[in-house]
Amino acid sequence: MSSSPPYNKLSYYTFGTPNGLKPALILEELGLKYDSHQVNIMKNEQKEPWFLDINPNGRIPALKDGDLRVFESGAIMLYLTDMYDKEKKFTYEYGTDLYYEMLSWVMFQMGGIGPMQGQANHFRLMAPVYDTYGMKRYIDETKRLISVLEIRLSKADWLAGDKYTIADMASWAWVKGAPSVDIDMSEFPGVERWIKRIAERPATEKAKTATGALPDDKMKEMFDGMKAKMDAKKDEAK
Ligand SMILES: N[C@@H](CCC(=O)N[C@@H](CS)C(=O)NCC(=O)O)C(=O)O
Known part of the structure; x- marks a missing residue:
């Protein structure tokens, strides 16, 4: 070796x-x-x-x-x-303008969308109490971050340059799940088109299978059940 x-x-x-x-x-x-x-x-x-x-x-x-x-x-x-990825199919040559544009979007996901949407999921789906403040704070911030993606994706197919890169993959894995925290994606038409574009790639389906993720309909069913339980906690607190 x-x-x-x-x-x-x-x-x-x-x-x-x-x-x-x-x-x-x-x-x-x-x-x-x-x-x-x-x-x-x-x-x-x-x-x-x-x-x-x-x-x-x-x-x-x-x-x-x-x-x-x-x-x-x-x-x-x-x-x-x-x-x-020696042929740079899903990245850019290290040190170029586009490499740093891609890296910026990767970091935007790592420092923003991931942690914020993760907290939105926590408060909307699984917190031990119904916490209106926590829920609103993180759902609003997730929406704000998605609106930043929309600025780019309303006028371009991909986040960095003119091809699908790890920057798109990073945000897509999270943002496709935003409806489970009650975010209405029709407010973000460019992001909606991009979600669909990536979902249709054969490798995307293979990747979902490799992680052992539930099929989309089962996942939605699970989240709907979690939301109903959370809403019941709100009613109990009254
Ligand atoms: N910043 C980390 C976050 C990893 C993370 O939060 N993983 C979650 C699942 S999505 C996890 O392992 N949760 C279990 C735990 O927190 O113990 C990354 O991007 O890899």
């Missing part, structure tokens, strides 16, 4: 969540060979010592390439394109 990556021995640790889906999208778009491991976060497997050796933060996703570990979904996507 050579002493610097790539090692062509990829193992991906994931679960059927938006962060788990992001790197699966690029793995599948690049047609890479990898072992996929489900880490069941409902059973707290992400906190087990064997997994903390791969991701000390105890969260999915994580990647191993031989003995090398990479954690944080954004870092994994960058690693995969750096090492395995």
Whole structure:
């Protein structure tokens, strides 16, 4: 084995969540060979010592390439394109204007959409109490971030330059789920078109399967049930 990556021995640790889906999208778009491991976060497997050796933060996703570990979904996507997308099909040449435009959108997702929509999900779907303030704060901020995507996607097909890149994959994995926190996507027609465009790619379907995510209709059913339970908590509090 050579002493610097790539090692062509990829193992991906994931679960059927938006962060788990992001790197699966690029793995599948690049047609890479990898072992996929489900880490069941409902059973707290992400906190087990064997997994903390791969991701000390105890969260999915994580990647191993031989003995090398990479954690944080954004870092994994960058690693995969750096090492395995030599033709720059889903990234741009390092050091170019477009590379930094793409990186900016990746970071926008990592620092904005992911954490904010994650909190919106928490307050709308699973908090132990009905918290109007928390719910409104994070749903409003998620909407604001989606409106930033809309500025770009109302006049372009893709976030960075003229091709589908990891910047689109990162945000798509989250934003497609915004209706589950009651966000009306018809307010964002450019984003809606982009969601559909990415959903129709064959690699997208393969990636969803690789993470073990529920089919879309089952996922909607599950979220509708969670919302109904949360709404009942509001009525109980009255
Ligand atoms: N910033 C991290 C976030 C990872 C994350 O929040 N993963 C969630 C699933 S989407 C998780 O593992 N949750 C279980 C836990 O927090 O213990 C990344 O992008 O990889």
